[in-house]
Amino acid sequence: MEFPSLFVSVFLLLPLVDSLMFHLPPNQKKCLREEIHKDVLVTGDYELSEAPGQKTNLAVTDSKGHILYSKQDAKKxxxxxxxxxxxxxxxxxxxKLVAGGHGADREVTLIMKHGVEAMSYEDLAKAEKLKPLEVELRRLEDLSKSIVDDFAYMRAREEEMRDTNESTHSRVMYFSIFSMCCLLGLATWQVLYLRRYFKSKKLIE
Structure with a gap:
């Protein structure tokens, strides 16, 4: 039966590794952002090309400004x-350029892993004395859990967005009813006012 092998192949093809290479000009700052779920292990491996007279500082922060990792004059x-x-x-x-530096770009290579790909199953196999098949099963189990967690998160976000849409729809409907009532009231007042005005001018009986 080919379904299980196909199911495993889909699991193994999921992108959990981000590999980037870019050029960083002098006196410039480049930032990379990524959304990551709760309780997820994240690892990064970086390397910068040699550039005499240039100093590159690396900082990893969250949205609240907490510094998770920093390195002055980062190279590798x-x-x-x-x-x-x-x-x-x-x-x-x-x-940043320092004294005697020149304007050549630095080549930056960054490999980020998170979730299952960031875990060291070789160390786990040595610590728990697992066989290769057991290690692969553990890896697939962790991968399955991460996928279930992703689906649970997407379902929660979908429910949240649905509640927001329903709430917005209700508010729009009530506002529309209120606007119609105001327009009907204003139209009635205009008719009565004009009727009274025309009667006072004896234009109508």
Whole structure:
């Protein structure tokens, strides 16, 4: 039966690794943002090309400005953190010229992993003395859990958006009814006013 193997193949093709390469001009700052769910392990591996007279500072922050990782004069290294809540995280490279520097761009390579891909199953296999098949099953189990969590989050967001839409629809409907009542009241008042005015001028009986 080919369905299970196809199901596993779809799991394995899910993009959990972000690999980026870009050029960073002198005296410029570039930031990369990504939304990540709660309780997710995130790892990063970065490397910058040599650029005499340039100093690049690296900072990883959340939307509240908390510094999760920082490195002065970053050249090559790794960072890791676990998210406390669903948030937007930012990785910023700030490149500055120092005395004697020149204006060549620095090449920045950044590989970010999160979730299952960020976990070290080799260390887990050594610690728990797992067989290769058991390690792969553990990996698939964790991957399945992350997918279920993603679907649960999307369902919660869909319910939240549906409630918002229903609330907005109700408010619009009530506002429309109120506007119609105001227009009908104004039209009635205009008719009565004009009728009284014309009667006072003896234009109508």
């Amino acid at each position: 290294g790794k960072f890791a953190f676990t998210t406390d809540e669903y948030d937007v995280f930012e990785v910023c490279f700030d490149n």
